[in-house]
Amino acid sequence: MNQQDFELRKAVAAADTTRDVVIAADGLGAVPAVLARAAPARTCAIVADDNTWRAAGARLAEVLASAGTGTASPIVLAGRPRVKPDAETSHGLAMRLSADGLLPIAVGSGVINDLVKHAAEEAGTAYVCVPTAASMDGYAASGAALREGGFKRTLACAAPVAIVADLEVIANSPATMAAWGYGDLVGKLVAGADWIVADALGEEALNAGPFAMVQDNLASWLGDPAGIxxxxxxxxxxxxxGLVMSGLAMQAHGNSRPASGSDHQFAHLWEMEEVTVDGEPVSHGACVGIGCLSMLAAYEWLQRQAVESIKPASLAARSASLSALRAEVEAAFPLSFMAANAVAETAAKAASPAQVEQRLRALRDNWPDILGYLRGRLPKAAAVRQWLEMVGGPSQSAAIGVSPQKHALDYARARMIRRRFTGLDVLHDLGWLDRAVGDLFAAGGFWGPARAAA
Known part of the structure; x- marks a missing residue:
């Protein structure tokens, strides 16, 4: 057993739900044996969409039939231009699973996996995941990112009991999907930095095991964008x-903190607003990649500031009241459903001036250690932009349908949609967020006209 297989096995042992992971060239052939271990004597049903049925579903059905595995008729979900991540769809699927006592096999990528995961939870059954693309990190994660009433949120549900990834199926998926997965994985750079900061400021303690599952091999997983x-x-x-280990780390920790930070806050904002390019919704991974660049550039800006000289009491005295924060959020979100949820999320992490002062003192006092982490573990935003270009993913916000003007405003708006404490909140506590954004979008800044056109 090589080191990476050993680490994968350790991660599975630490996971809350997943008990078997196979990543192999002939992964589909391993599914009957995995089912026999994970869910013996259960009648299975493949759940796919039109594309993933052609990519792997039909062949998996043949494999299961040849092995004598009990299967019901496949459930092929329809949607144009693709199946939407709506909770209403998962409710209908749950009713079908429950009525026939079926164990679902999710054959697909992000949306199919999230729909089946949530439906399985509602139906009171386990499920097995067969990814068809290396497109996102949610395969092994607890929780499903679905839209309820238009607002995208992570709904509580268990991860799959087993994951079987066939590398030939993965390799034959559209190349853009691997670029999406790379964008999702590169976001872990920022997620790690955000957690280090939250720990140092007393907001959320670091969990060393799940943190290491993602961060220890991240450079290696990201190291060959051209090869991908x-x-x-x-x-x-x-x-x-890397994508599966990120999900297992989330299971081990109990929430998405090991793999999701301010990078995902940008992504969730843009996904809820349904940004499109040429009429097509932009993928989650593409949004995360731009969110990652956004925060890498912000962290570089922060490293250039005299944080060690700040006056916490003076800065904290300028903190906005809860009513002022509410007014700011409502003004930032003209759509009522987004405003209501953003107000609730912002209020949940609102802090008194005394609490802000305490955080800023911790930031100042721990700044040498924080700075050492940022300089030692975060690559330059310009380098990551090149990696995204090499893998074939977007590297400018305009490429995902977000104008520079909107992008600049979205630094503040992204902070408001989740209660998780991140680098955006540090800049907000300092009163420096607007200045940072102004510098980043000015001529010569990372998102400035000359740089953006380079």
Missing amino acids: RARDRAALDGLMR
Whole structure:
């Protein structure tokens, strides 16, 4: 057993729900044995959409039939241009599963996995995941990112009992999907930094095990963007392992903190607003990649400031009241459903001036250690932009349908949609968020006209 297989096995042992992970060139052939271990004597049903049925569902049905595995008729979900991540769809699927006592096998990528995960939870059954692309990190994660009443939220539900990834299926998926997965994985750079900061400021203690599951091998998993674009099997294996390990880390910790920070706050904002390019919704991973660049650039800006010289009491005295925060949020979100949820999330992490002062003192006192982490573990935003270009993903906000003007405003808006404490909140506590954004979008700044056109 090589080191990466050993670490994967350790991560599975630490996971809350998932008990079997196979990532192999002939993964589909392993599904009957995995089902026999994970869910013996259960009647299974493949759940796919039109595309994933053609990519892997039909072949998996043949494998299961040849092995004598009990299967019901497949459930092929329809949607144009693609199936939507709506909770209403998962409710209907749950009714079908429950009525026939079926164990679902999710054959697909992000949306199919989230729909089946949530439906299985409602139906009171386990499920098995067969990814068809290395496109996102949610395969092994607890919780499903679905829309309820238009607002995208993570709904509580268990992760799959087993995951079987066939590298040939992964390699034959559209190349853009691996670029999406790479964007999702690169966001872990920022997630790690955000957690380090939250721990140092007393907001959320670091959990060393799940943190290490993601961060220790992240540089290796991200190290061959050109190979991923060229469908190199070893590079895709690393990408898939990184995405699955991120999900297992979330299981081990009990929430998404090990793999989701301010990078995902940008992404969730844009996904809720349904940003499109040429009429097509932009993928989660593409949004996370731009969110990651947004925060890498912000953290670089912060490193250049004299944080060690701040006066916490003076800065904290300028903190906005809860009523002022509410007014700011409502003005930032003209759509009522988004405003109501953003107000609730912002209020949940609102702090008194005394609490802000305490956080800023911790920031100042711990700044040498924080700065050491940022300089030692975060690559430059310009380098990550090149990685995203090499893998074939977007590297400018305009490429995901977000104008520079909107992007600049969204630094503040992204902070408001989640209660999780991140680097955006540090800049807000300092009163520096607007100045940071102004510098980043000015001529010569990371998102400035000259740089953006480069």
